[in-house]
Amino acid sequence: MTVPVAITGLGLLTSAGEGAEATWRAVCAGVSTAAPDPALTGLPVDFSCRVPLSENALDQRVGRTAWRMARCTKLAVLAAREAVRDAGLDPRAWDGARVSVVIGCGLGADAVRQEQGRRLEEEGADMVSALAIPMILPSMAAGEVSIDLKAHGPSMAPSTACASGATAIAVARDLLVSGQCDVAVAGATEAAISRLVTTGFWRMGALSQRTSAVTEASRPFAADRDGFVIGEGAGVLVLERTADATARGSRPRALLVGCGNSSDACHPTATAPDARGAEAALRTALTQAGLAPHDVDHVNAHGTSTPLNDAGEAALIARVLPHRPSVTAPKGVLGHPLAAAGAVEAALTALTIQYRRVPPVANLHSTAPGFDIDCVTKQPRDQHIRIAVSNSFGFGGHNVVLALAEAS
Structure with missing residues (x-):
């Protein structure tokens, strides 16, 4: 059983806007942020879920170092600053x-x-x-955040496709538990909405093609789902050992109590049909936390709105968690921010626990036939959640499940 760590700060920039609270309000409203994207005009899929900040606006917020940063790095720096502020920490005063x-x-x-x-x-x-x-390097977001925060401890940049954010949080937890740091700033970023990337996803059949009804395009677990909506964003969490957080008077939003990782070792893009790799990650996260499947009250699903992913994940949830915990899927509102998804959704899971409210799945009126899961639909559901899991799955067969608990 692994020692739990405290989630003491959150920072989010998503297609719903700036700040964790803006994203929280949007997912609770359950209305998609998808919109026609002028940069994609003329492509078979010409809509996306962009962060509603221009490059000039991002530059102004980042400050004098913005000139040397790519968009994904700027998003990460701003999300990290918010998370550190939210945690009540001051980089000018800490031991970097x-x-x-x-x-x-x-x-x-x-x-x-x-x-x-x-x-x-x-x-x-x-x-x-x-x-x-240096602008192109995927590791530069971690590097620039370290520079911005004057953080001299271990700096890493996991890249496990759409599971990258969850992987980063799991790695950060290990750094804390092993004593290599006292504070971990962890999450992920992505800003890859381009004509080439969008076309690449379209060619593999991953994107929704509802060009005439873009706000209805992302519909996780619906019978007529046809793909995801490409998005962007950044999510960052501040993690501390619970004893350290308590000693400085911090009130955690939630606790990270277990992390499970596995590989499908099956196919470069398709999820394993039986979802056994994902099941192994889920069971490992629960075992680390000293929990049984029936302890889980809520699932933040990976829920991409693609036919194969949602079918496999629904089967996984029904098989391992047959007591039917509540299920939500934020990609219905936010689209799929790719590498950032796991971090954004971990942050939203922490807020779900803290506020005791489960956001609805956008555009879902009832789950697809054969999906024996309890998706929250149409409006938020008030629920006291003691234990929740957040699922993240990525190309290459990467599976990561985070188990979160209510802070006592």
Whole structure:
């Protein structure tokens, strides 16, 4: 059984806006943030869930170092600042050597990569930015957050596709438990909505094609779901050992009590049909926490709105958790922010526990036939949640499940 750690701070930038509370209000409202995207005009799928901040607005918020950052890095820096403020910590006063940063990223700065490639081919080598490589690196979000927060402890950048955010949180927990740091700033970021990436997902059949009704496109666990809506965002959590949080008078939003990781070792993009890898991750998270399946009150589902993922996940939940805990899926509102999804959803799970309210699944009126799970629909459900799990699954067969508990 692993020692639980406290979640003392949250920071979110999503298609619902700036700040954890803005995202929380949006998912509770249950209305999709999908909108036509001018940058995707002319493509078979021309809509997305973007963070509603222009590059100029992001630059103003980040400050004087923004010029050297890609969009995904800016999002991570702002989310990390919010999380640290929310935790009641001050980077000017802490021992930076005891602070770790673990920020996952999947595709990195794809827009920078494409623009610099265009400059090389059309304008010549002298027009390629000297900062092209550091801006493109998926690890640079973790690096810039460390610089911004003056955090000199371990700095890492897990990349497990759409499970990256959850992987980062699990790694950060291990750093705390092993004594390598006293504070961990952990999460993930992604800003990869481009013509190439969107077309790539469309070509593999992963995206919804409801171009005439974009706000109805993402519909996790619905019978007529046809794919996800590409999104972007960043989610960051501050983790501390519970004793340390208590000693400084912090009131945790929730506790992280278990983490389970596994690999399907099956297919590069498709989830394993029997979801046995995901089941192993779920059971490991519960075992670490000293819990049994019947202890779980709530599931924050990966819920992408794709036919295969939702079917496999619904079967997994029904098989391992037959007592039918409440289920939500934030991607109905926020779209799929790819690598950032697991961190955003872990933060929302903590808020669900804290506020004792389960957000509804957007665009879902009733679950698909054969899905024996209790999805919350149409409006939030008030519920006292003691234990919740947050599922994250990524290309490559990466499975991560986080178990969270109510803070006493």
